[in-house]
Amino acid sequence: MKQKLAQIGLIVVIVIALGFVVKQLKPKQYGGYERMLVDVKANKVFIVKVKAGEAMEFPTVSPYSEGKNAYPVLKCMKDGTIFAFEEPMYAPSGEGAADMPPVEAVPVCPVCGGYEITVVDMPEGQKSMDVPGPVQVVKPGKIQ
Numbered sequence: 001m002k003q004k005l006a007q008i009g010l011i012v013v014i015v016i017a018l019g020f021v022v023k024q025l026k027p028k029q030y031g032g033y034e035r036m037l038v039d040v041k042a043n044k045v046f047i048v049k050v051k052a053g054e055a056m057e058f059p060t061v062s063p064y065s066e067g068k069n070a071y072p073v074l075k076c077m078k079d080g081t082i083f084a085f086e087e088p089m090y091a092p093s094g095e096g097a098a099d100m101p102p103v104e105a106v107p108v109c110p111v112c113g114g115y116e117i118t119v120v121d122m123p124e125g126q127k128s129m130d131v132p133g134p135v136q137v138v139k140p141g142k143i144q
């Protein structure tokens with residue numbers, strides 16, 4: 001009986017060790033990066049995996065609502081407002097496009113108009129979280 005318990009214990013240890021190894025290897029399967037988006041219809045911030053070299057167009061599809069309602073999410077450092085930013089596409093096309101550096105559009109807080117913008121903190125281990133709505137969509141504005 002005692003021997004059997006020891007065997008079970010050993011198997012459990014091996015299974016945990018294997019799980020750990022698999023977990024460590026997993027990120028390498030994605031040749032990309034993670035982006036945090038907000039679904040302005042479902043009021044949900046979530047993480048998506050983006051393949052390297054894959055262009056994203058916004059708004060994009062969200063798993064939390066029908067249609068294209070997801071935008072990159074930003075947060076105002078001053079008042080904590082979470083808002084969506086309609087990121088401009090930087091796909092160079094046409095004549096002379098490659099010579100032109102992309103015009104950096106500056107996201108501005110829709111509440112206070114501040115430029116002090118940060119990323120949203122996602123609680124450790126979570127892939128999505130609810131945010132108070134309605135989430136405003138900020139369009140790339142003119143640089144002042």
Ligand SMILES: [Zn+2]
Binds near residue numbers: 078
């Ligand atoms: Zn603000």
